[in-house]
Amino acid sequence: MPDILSKQEIEQFITDGFVRIDNAFSSDVAAAALDILWKDIPFERTNPNTWTEPVIRLGMYAQQPFIDSVNTPGLHAAFNQLIGADKWMPCRSVGTFPVRFPSNKQPNDTGKHVDASFPGDDPSNYFEWRVNIKSKGRALLMLILYSGVAETDAPTVIYRKSHIDVAKLLYREGDKGLSFMDLAGRLDELPKREEVLAIGKAGTVYLCHPFLVHAAQAHSGNTPKFMAQPPLLLRKELIITDSDIGYTPVEQAVRLALND
Template identity: 45%
Template sequence: MHVDSFIEDGFVHLKGAFPRALADGCREIIWRDLGADPGDPSTWPGPIAARPDHAEPPFVAAANTPRLHAAFDALVGEDRWTPRTSLGGFVIRFPADEPAVVDGWHVDVSFPGPGSSPDDYLTWRANVSSRDRALLMFFLLSDVGPDDAPTRLRIGSHRHVARVLEPEGEDGLDARELARRADAATAHLPTAQATGRAGDVYLCHPFLVHAGQPHHGTAPRFLAQPKLSPSKPLRLGLPAMSSTPVETAITQAFTH
């Protein structure tokens, strides 16, 4: 576990975080849910399909391997996160040149404000203490190469987003305003792509700016993007020796 690079870059690539066989089992269930045939492109929806939460055994097992739990402890802190009982929502990208709404640079929000609509995620909010989100995660359920619509990650963007959110207090910003400000504050940063093999997981700081992109490959890309929920609120302003990497990254954003 490269904790220093997580603090500096905002993410780590955990290779082989769960067995490939579990990824295969998850895809099989999703194909059935889609009502599509993996061997017949004429049945594929596209360019993008989103599926709701899945809590069948392969999904729960993929989210709870000993390797992942150890990584959660290292980044979020022992007893400071809540085990997953599912693998969250899914985004499946199919070969197509068409962009999608998720292709814009953004930060995932995590809690509803007083004026938020339960059915409109863009009205939800994020704040500097990352209420209700300990990590942003990308579970690769299929092999993802450079042409297979890998998620784009702005390296080090989490620090800039912390500085954007800090003056906004506990209310934070809604998804639309946060996306606008975060994009402007991080457009100069270099970009990484979340490529890898089925069974890999990208563990990201909650404030990491990221975006999708069209699929220029041949095989559909299956991605789960659950959040890791905290069991206790973040503690900001503590010395590095007393804080977790997620907390340290935010605190350092105000002093570096």
């Protein structure tokens, strides 16, 4: 399978923590996904007066349009480049959807965070899930746009280079790592980083380092925002020291932090 990411894009992923892929899947696939999602939303699609909440959370989605959107040849090629062939597991669902609507109400989920990747003491409590320096269980965070997202449409805020700071923080915690809430509570202590908005048309995918800090924000536009943020699962842990075969870009980013 031919490479899809240039050398410059791979370097950007290592140093900045993310890379954007335009036209990762077709507008037809995105439209089919939206048709499914709207059936589960308690608002009228064509009547903004019924959009009474800033966020509606929908359940797991594994129908064909969603599977097709995250399993294109191009995305698989990018996964191989960033993580290494045979080191990741194909997505069989895109997880839950926080659908964001224009609203005067403020959403209650806009804090900075890093997505956790393996269960803590209570697997049913996501806030107790954990993340460690070897990124057990998670190869990437993916931000998958199923609707067009402009600057006013509650684009996810990405904190450029923040994965470097998080890697340094996690290294001190060893294999146990930190819980989702413990890590979130320490993010404001980290260096201030440039904010980048995850905008793009439907079919855009941001491939993000698993340690990248990001945040939701309020919607001030006119069109509901549909974005999934599933993990790409890792078959094993990252190798960050003593490798006989070299290091993949996702591992190189961690090593960059530890050698800084």
